[in-house]
Each structure stands twice: as structure tokens, then as C-alpha cells.
Amino acid sequence: MLKALKKMFGKDEGPQPEAVSPATAPASADHQPSPSDRANQQPARDNAPKANAQTTASKAKKPRRERPAKQVDNWKLEDFKVEPAEGKTRFHDFKLSPELMHAIHDLGFPYCTPIQAGVLGYTLSGRDAIGRAQTGTGKTAAFLISIITQLQQTPPPKERYMGEPRALIIAPTRELVVQIAKDAAELTKYTGLNVMQFVGGMDFDKQLKQLESRFCDILVATPGRLLDFNQRGEVHLDMVEVMVLDEADRMLDMGFIPQVRQIIRQTPPKGERQTLLFSATFTDDVMNLAKQWTTEPAIVEIEPENVASDTVEQHVYAVAGSDKYKLLYNLITQNDWTRVMVFANRKDEVRRIEERLTRDGVSAVQMSGDVPQHKRIRALEGFREGKIRVMVATDVAGRGIHVDAISHVINFTLPETPDDYVHRIGRTGRAGSSGTSISFAGEDDAYALPAIEELLGRKITCEMPPDELLKPVPRRH
CATH class of the missing domain: 3.40.50.300 (P-loop containing nucleotide triphosphate hydrolases)
Structure with a gap:
């Protein structure tokens, strides 16, 4: 390729000539031209x-x-x-x-x-x-x-x-x-x-x-x-x-x-x-x-040695769409995970997941295009500092997020594009540390799994979640 x-x-593969940088005049701290000077001056580059x-x-x-x-x-x-x-x-x-x-x-x-x-x-x-x-x-x-x-x-x-x-x-x-x-x-x-x-x-x-x-x-x-x-x-x-x-x-x-x-x-x-x-x-x-x-x-x-890092342990749970939230809540609370990134495909899904986690006592923030930038920066800092346990994001918002020590990435919905799966799970297992990704494959998104496996070059075992992870979410008073 x-x-x-x-x-x-x-292009050939031989030695490459050095390009010439645009010539510019030395800096002067004493002279700043007026707007009328600027209108009449010659441009810094001839063309x-x-x-x-x-x-x-x-x-x-x-x-x-x-x-x-x-x-x-x-x-x-x-x-x-x-x-x-x-x-x-x-x-x-x-x-x-x-x-x-x-x-x-x-x-x-x-x-x-x-x-x-x-x-x-x-x-x-x-x-x-x-x-x-x-x-x-x-x-x-x-x-x-x-x-x-x-x-x-x-x-x-x-x-x-x-x-x-x-x-x-x-x-x-x-x-x-x-x-x-x-x-x-x-x-x-x-x-x-x-x-x-x-x-x-x-x-x-x-x-x-x-x-x-x-x-x-x-x-x-x-x-x-x-x-x-x-x-x-x-x-x-x-x-x-x-x-x-x-x-x-x-x-x-x-x-x-x-x-x-x-x-x-x-x-x-x-x-x-x-x-x-x-x-x-x-x-x-x-x-x-x-x-x-x-x-x-x-x-x-640069071809990666592996499309997905060997430091990321990957799991897929086959689960009904109606049970996905219960599975998410129980995974986080029963295992006491403290720095988790959850991905969903749509902004409305991201908002609902964040609202339900917050209502059920799990500190969470959302990252999507609907969130004002100052709130996004504050949310990212809170997550980076460990004050917030869960960040829920879309693929677009997830790009550019670099947070060390994310222990788990959870795909609440499988991405429609296999490359996005690689980007998602790449949020964990960074810099040689280990991490875990867990994907929920439901009736609406399981079709995306074969294309992901083809990109990875291997099969991912699909498991049924144990009963304790499907317990009803306790009501908070």
C-alpha cells in the first residue's frame, strides 16, 4: 500500500531534498506599522x-x-x-x-x-x-x-x-x-x-x-x-x-x-x-x-503491531437492550470501579445514561456536542482528578480525551464503524498499563460485531452475564 x-x-524511495523555508525579515521590537502602512507594504512572501x-x-x-x-x-x-x-x-x-x-x-x-x-x-x-x-x-x-x-x-x-x-x-x-x-x-x-x-x-x-x-x-x-x-x-x-x-x-x-x-x-x-x-x-x-x-x-x-493493544482485555456480553443499564450499574458498583469510560452512539443515549447513573448514586458526567465547552472542560478535569467515577461520551466527543489510569471502557452500544471500536478501547491500557473493555451486544447492535472481529483479526468470545450482574437497580429514597 x-x-x-x-x-x-x-514519489520514489531515494534521498529526499530539503525544502526551503519561506524567507522572512528579522524581528524588530521598535517598529510597528500603522494600518495605512500595512495597506501599502509589500507582502512578506512574493506570492x-x-x-x-x-x-x-x-x-x-x-x-x-x-x-x-x-x-x-x-x-x-x-x-x-x-x-x-x-x-x-x-x-x-x-x-x-x-x-x-x-x-x-x-x-x-x-x-x-x-x-x-x-x-x-x-x-x-x-x-x-x-x-x-x-x-x-x-x-x-x-x-x-x-x-x-x-x-x-x-x-x-x-x-x-x-x-x-x-x-x-x-x-x-x-x-x-x-x-x-x-x-x-x-x-x-x-x-x-x-x-x-x-x-x-x-x-x-x-x-x-x-x-x-x-x-x-x-x-x-x-x-x-x-x-x-x-x-x-x-x-x-x-x-x-x-x-x-x-x-x-x-x-x-x-x-x-x-x-x-x-x-x-x-x-x-x-x-x-x-x-x-x-x-x-x-x-x-x-x-x-x-x-x-x-x-x-x-x-x-505506521502499522500498529496489533490493531488493538495486547494490554487491553476484551469481553463481550450478550444482553437484551432492556437489561443494559442494569448490567452497567452492577458492573460499576459491585466491582467498585472508580474510573470508567462509557461509550454510546447517540447524544440522547449519553444524556440518559449519565442522568440515570447520577440519580442512582454513581457520580457521572457526559461528554457530547450538546454540553457547553466550559462544562466539558470542568467535567474532564473532575474525571481526570478522580472526583467523578464515570464519563459517558459519544465517539466524536471521545476523540482527544487523554486521561491516564482509565481502568475500564464499556461500550454500552457497539459502534457502527469498526475503527471507532479500536479508538474507544484505546482509552484504556495506555502507556503499557493494563485495561479492560466490555461491550454490550444487544438485539439492535450485535450485527456490528463480525466487522469488528474482522478488523481485529480474531474472534471475541461472547458471554452471558452472570445473574448477579442483572439484579434490579435498588431504588434510592
């Missing part, structure tokens, strides 16, 4: 899209307020010792700045994951890239390290305006945007680079004040909210040097591609920006989009 993809993009007069005039003159780099406390690269190991790639093997290496050291990452090792070899030289890897494989750090290195090596433009990000990351869900922005903040903490996030469901004015307070180096956003800012003239994308599209397959499924097209039209031409695209699957639609938006991309495919 890899050879076919390379052929599709006209960059020219802003119209109305858009140009809306770019307000702001004082330079760079975030100071965090003090490194006499940290030296020699403090980050990692011995070479056969079959492993170290971050030391790439030319990364001491500030970035310090942050990687703080995070405890001595060796690259396969997707990081595969992608960075191309992207650090400026190449476009398409990466296929499952959630939890380290792809976020792969593109963030590349972005940070690009922004450190290329000085910001001399004439710079608020609302002009130098790097743009588009992700399909609010939770994923929040997680990427958090990872970006951790990796940039010694560099002085500013990270911002724009998501729907949060106060627009608060996000606008953030944008007006300092320059934006790395912007992480969902497509809809980014377009809101762009169409109001608050964000301008003509200075984007690096663009990342994360979970492209999910953006296709969620119908975001028309919005993404509008966004990309505001950025410099593909030959004048670096574009990185990541997807869990390489469908024809995904590859067609990649062909439109990238230039001679390197294609990096």
Missing part, C-alpha cells in the same frame, strides 16, 4: 495572497508583547542523557534547540515513537508530510516539534500584526483542540512562543481578548470557530508558515471539509507553506484531499 501511495504522489483593502485596514496596530521565555534554571543538554539503543530513535538524533529539548526532557520522553521518528526525518527539513497512525501513538508531539523548530529557526516578520498566526493546527473536536494546545504549551514553555486555542462553546469575547493581548505564534482551532474569527477580520491567515490538519478522516465524517477549504484559501499557496496531514485511515477521499493541499508529501504509515 505504501508503494502505491508513493506512486500516486510521484502570498494579497489582502483586500477592508481586511487590511482591520488589522489593528498593537504594541509588541512577546511572551518571555521561561528561565531554564541552568539546565544543560548534558542533563538529558539518553543512551543509543538498537531500533530506537532519540530526540538527540535530530537538530532540536536546547529550549525544546529541555521541555521534552521535562515530559520524560527519551525515545521517539515510530510515528515521531518517521515524520520528523522529513518535516524538520521543511517537507510536507502525510502521516497515518492511531490515536495515542505520539503524532501530536511529532507535528508540534516540527512547528516549534520551524518557528525558532525562522525569525518572525519585521512588520507583524495581532491576529496573524505563524502556525495553524485544525482539529475536528473541541476536546482534541484543548489537548493539542495543552501539549503545545508544555513543549513551548522555554521558547517564548505563544499558543492560543479557539473552540466553539466558549466565550467569544474572552478568546478575542486573548488574541488582542499578544502575538499568536501557534493557533489551534476547530474549523467553525476559526472561520468566525476570520470572517470578522480578527484573524488573518496570510502569514501561516506551517499548517496541520489533524484527524482528516474524522473531519470528513463530520462534514467539516467545506469549512476547511474556506480556511485553506486564506493561507499562502501550498508551495509557500509547509502542510502536514494526519489521519487514522487513508481512504481515497483523504488521499484526494492530501493531493490538493500538499506538495510532494512524504508518506509515513
Whole structure:
């Protein structure tokens, strides 16, 4: 498949030429142009899209307020010792700045994951890239390290305006945007680079004040909210040097591609920006989009050793739909489980499950598109801190949730797409720890099991739940 993809993009397997980064002028802290200056100045790139007069005039003159780099406390690269190991790639093997290496050291990452090792070899030289890897494989750090290195090596433009990000990351869900922005903040903490996030469901004015307070180096956003800012003239994308599209397959499924097209039209031409695209699957639609938006991309495919991790013990209970809630309640309470993630296919199912668990004395929160963003963030933090026992989520909301020590994943309803099953159970058994997934196969969703088993390459034994797990839920007074 890899050879076919390379052929599709006209690629060979020989040494790859280094791409040329867009040339920009050195930064100046003393001069900020007026709006009228901006209207008459030459664009930073010879062929960059020219802003119209109305858009140009809306770019307000702001004082330079760079975030100071965090003090490194006499940290030296020699403090980050990692011995070479056969079959492993170290971050030391790439030319990364001491500030970035310090942050990687703080995070405890001595060796690259396969997707990081595969992608960075191309992207650090400026190449476009398409990466296929499952959630939890380290792809976020792969593109963030590349972005940070690009922004450190290329000085910001001399004439710079608020609302002009130098790097743009588009992700399909609010939770994923929040997680990427958090990872970006951790990796940039010694560099002085500013990270911002724009998501729907949060106060627009608060996000606008953030944008007006300092320059934006790395912007992480969902497509809809980014377009809101762009169409109001608050964000301008003509200075984007690096663009990342994360979970492209999910953006296709969620119908975001028309919005993404509008966004990309505001950025410099593909030959004048670096574009990185990541997807869990390489469908024809995904590859067609990649062909439109990238230039001679390197294609990096990481096949998981197993589609589902060996650290996750998988069970399926054959149960009538009317008994599913009893089974869920009894599994959690009789076993005294404290950190459980429950998946359902529809938002109304998620809401009903959460309401019934809460009514029956089990602390629970729901994660779906109907929940306001500030409540979702609070719910996620409560679950992460162990104050809440159960999180009930849809597949879309579940993407981007990274919580350590989730002991059990329960599929209240089997997903209609086999790939979603892999993503769901991947919430547990992370970083080498063990976990358990339990799926309820009822009369309405058991048909999905054969396709899941085909993807896994093995059968999952279907069991009848013991009688004690089907006891009536006690009434609370």
C-alpha cells in the first residue's frame, strides 16, 4: 500500500531534498506599522495572497508583547542523557534547540515513537508530510516539534500584526483542540512562543481578548470557530508558515471539509507553506484531499503491531437492550470501579445514561456536542482528578480525551464503524498499563460485531452475564 501511495504522489524511495523555508525579515521590537502602512507594504512572501483593502485596514496596530521565555534554571543538554539503543530513535538524533529539548526532557520522553521518528526525518527539513497512525501513538508531539523548530529557526516578520498566526493546527473536536494546545504549551514553555486555542462553546469575547493581548505564534482551532474569527477580520491567515490538519478522516465524517477549504484559501499557496496531514485511515477521499493541499508529501504509515493493544482485555456480553443499564450499574458498583469510560452512539443515549447513573448514586458526567465547552472542560478535569467515577461520551466527543489510569471502557452500544471500536478501547491500557473493555451486544447492535472481529483479526468470545450482574437497580429514597 505504501508503494502505491508513493506512486500516486510521484514519489520514489531515494534521498529526499530539503525544502526551503519561506524567507522572512528579522524581528524588530521598535517598529510597528500603522494600518495605512500595512495597506501599502509589500507582502512578506512574493506570492502570498494579497489582502483586500477592508481586511487590511482591520488589522489593528498593537504594541509588541512577546511572551518571555521561561528561565531554564541552568539546565544543560548534558542533563538529558539518553543512551543509543538498537531500533530506537532519540530526540538527540535530530537538530532540536536546547529550549525544546529541555521541555521534552521535562515530559520524560527519551525515545521517539515510530510515528515521531518517521515524520520528523522529513518535516524538520521543511517537507510536507502525510502521516497515518492511531490515536495515542505520539503524532501530536511529532507535528508540534516540527512547528516549534520551524518557528525558532525562522525569525518572525519585521512588520507583524495581532491576529496573524505563524502556525495553524485544525482539529475536528473541541476536546482534541484543548489537548493539542495543552501539549503545545508544555513543549513551548522555554521558547517564548505563544499558543492560543479557539473552540466553539466558549466565550467569544474572552478568546478575542486573548488574541488582542499578544502575538499568536501557534493557533489551534476547530474549523467553525476559526472561520468566525476570520470572517470578522480578527484573524488573518496570510502569514501561516506551517499548517496541520489533524484527524482528516474524522473531519470528513463530520462534514467539516467545506469549512476547511474556506480556511485553506486564506493561507499562502501550498508551495509557500509547509502542510502536514494526519489521519487514522487513508481512504481515497483523504488521499484526494492530501493531493490538493500538499506538495510532494512524504508518506509515513505506521502499522500498529496489533490493531488493538495486547494490554487491553476484551469481553463481550450478550444482553437484551432492556437489561443494559442494569448490567452497567452492577458492573460499576459491585466491582467498585472508580474510573470508567462509557461509550454510546447517540447524544440522547449519553444524556440518559449519565442522568440515570447520577440519580442512582454513581457520580457521572457526559461528554457530547450538546454540553457547553466550559462544562466539558470542568467535567474532564473532575474525571481526570478522580472526583467523578464515570464519563459517558459519544465517539466524536471521545476523540482527544487523554486521561491516564482509565481502568475500564464499556461500550454500552457497539459502534457502527469498526475503527471507532479500536479508538474507544484505546482509552484504556495506555502507556503499557493494563485495561479492560466490555461491550454490550444487544438485539439492535450485535450485527456490528463480525466487522469488528474482522478488523481485529480474531474472534471475541461472547458471554452471558452472570445473574448477579442483572439484579434490579435498588431504588434510592
